[in-house]
Amino acid sequence: MANLLEVKNLRIELTTREGVAPVIDDLSFTLNPGETLSFVGESGCGKSMTALALMGLLPEKVGRVAAGEIRFNGENLAQASDIRLREIRGNDISMIFQEPMTSLNPVFTVGEQIAEVLRAHQGLSRKVAWTQAIELLDAVRIPNAKNRVSNYPFQMSGGQRQRVMIAIALACQPKILIADEPTTALDVTVQAQIFDLLGDLRRQTGAAIILITHDMGAVAEMAERMIVMYAGRKVEFGPVDQIIERPRHPYTKGLIECVPHIQGDLTSERHDLVEVPGIVPSLREFGKNQCLFASRCPYLTDQCLVARPTEKVFDDGQTADCWQAEAL
C-alpha cells in the first residue's frame, strides 16, 4: 500500500539568539494508513517540533523547514500554501496536545469548540454541528454528553478536557492523528483510560496515529513501530517489539532500562532502576559532525567524536545510527 505520509530528509532550523540550530536534522520516515508510529525521546529532542512541522505550525519567524519533504498522500506539505495547510489542519491531520488544562479556550463552551471545527471543514450548519458535537462527546465517553456539551472547560477535569481535545481532533475523521504526549499531565489511572480510548477510536475510524511520548510502557502497548529521537536526530527505528527485545542504540537501551517491569523476565539481570546519566546537549551543539550522545554513552569510542554515525540496517527494517550498533 502507498504511504500515507512520507518524510524525507527533513531539516528544521530554529533561529535563536546564538544563531541557527537544526532542531531536526535529516529525519526520514514513513507512516502507513491506520498504523501507530511512536516517537520516543527525552524533552528537547525535537519530537514536538516534528509534530508542529507536520501541521505547518512551526513558531513563526523562529522555526522553518530548511530542507526535505513532508509528503502527505504524495503532496509536499513543506511547500504548500497557507490556505492549503489550513484545509488540511484539523481535517486530514489533527493534533492533541500535552496540556489539557490550557489547550481549550476558557471562554467558549466545549460544544462550541467541537462544533467550530465541523463548521470550518465540513460546512455544517450551527444546529447540525452542535448535534454532532454531542455525539462526539458521547464517543469519547463523557457521561451525560447532552448536558456537558454546554459546559465551559473550567467545569471539567483534566481527563475530561483531554477527551474533549480528542473529540475535536477526531471530529472530521482525520487520516492522521498526532498525539503529543497526550497523557503526561494526567493521573496514571486516567492515562490508561485515555490510551484505551485512543486505541478503540483508532480501530473505529482507521486513523493513523503518531504518538509522541517518553512513556515506553505506552509505546509497547499502543504502537507497531517506533522512532527513537535524540538531539534532533533519529537514532533508532523499527518494530516496537523487536526494539524492546533488542535495542541497537545505547540511548534506546538506556531508555528501556529506565522503565520498571517492561522486561519482566530480566529482573535477575537488572536489580535496580537505571538512569541515563547526563542531559541532552544544548541547541548550539546540535549541528556538530559527531555522535551527539557521545558524552552520555558507555560505549564511547574515538570514532564517535569525529564523525556522525551512519545508519545501519538490521532485520525487519530495524535501523540504528550508532558506530557500535552491530556489537550491541
Place this chain on the structure above:
Amino acid sequence: MGIVRIILLRVVYAIALLLAVLVLNFSLMHLAPGDVADTISQSMGGADQEILDEIRVSYGLDQPFVVQLWRYVSKVVQFDLGHSFFYNQPVTKLILERLPATLLLVITAQIAALIIGVVLGVVSARRPNGVSNYIVTFIALFGYSAPVFWTGILLLITFSLNVHWFPVAGMRDVTIEGGFWVHFLDVARHLILPAVTLGSIFLALYSRLSRASMMEVLGSDYVRTAKSKGLTSNQVVYKHALKNALSPVITLAGLQFSAVLSGAVLVEAVFSWPGLGTLAFQSIIARDTPTILGILFFSALVVIVGNLLTDLALRLVDPRVGGGK
C-alpha cells in the same frame, strides 16, 4: 447565583458605600477653614460679627457638627442636596441640568478610547515589529505624558483657531435652528475636540494594555489549538484570542472610570463645556459648599454605577467570573 440577586446585592453595597462617601465628604468640608457665612459676607463687602452669627443661625451652622451631619444626610436621602446660595437654585436641579452634558462627554471619550485602543492594541500585537507597533507606542507615550489641558489648548489652537473645523467652546450653537438631526450634528461637532482630549490619556492606557494582553494570549496553548483546527488567522485572533484578551482591559476601564470623571473637570474648563466639571470648578472658586458636596455625591454615584456595569460586562466576556451558569 442568579444575575438579579447579584445586582440586588450590589445595589445594597452601593447604598452603604454612598452613605459612607456622604459622611466623609461632609466631615472633610467641615474641617476646611471658612464657611458659607464668610463667603456671603465677603460678597456683601464685609460684615460684622453680629451679621455673621445671624447668617450662621439661618444656615444652621451654629449647631454641633453631628446635628448638622444628621440634617444633611436625612435631606440627601430624600434627594434634596440643599440650596446653592451662589446660583440661588436647589443643588439637585443644578446638577441634573449639568449631568447629561458630562455623561455625554465622559461616555463618548471612554467608549472611543476603548474601541480605538483595543483595535490599535490588537493590530500591533499581531505585528510586534511592524509600523503600527511604533505608532501605538508613540500615541501611548504622548497621551500618557501630555497634560490634558495642554492637549486641549493645542487642539483648540490647531483645529478651531487656525483651520476653523470645530467650534471653540460650548456645547451648542444657539443661533442654529432646525430639527433633531440638525441639533444632533451641532452637538457632535462641539463634542469632538473635548472628547478627543479627554480620550487621549485613556486611549494610551487601553492600547498598551490590550497590546500586552493580546501578545500574551496569542502565545497561549488554546490559540495553538485554534490554529491546529485549521481556522483562519482572523478567526483565531478575533474570536479565540480577543475575547480572552478583553478581560483585563474591561477591568482597567472600569477602574479608570473615576479618573475619566475627574479628567472631565479639566477638559470642561478648557472647552467651557457646560457640565459638572465646569460647575465644580465655579463652585469651588465661589466656596459654594452645598454644590461641591452635591457634585462629589453624584460623582461617587456615577463611579459606583460604572463599576457595576463593568462587573456585568466582565461576566458577559468571561464565564469563569462568578462560577458560570
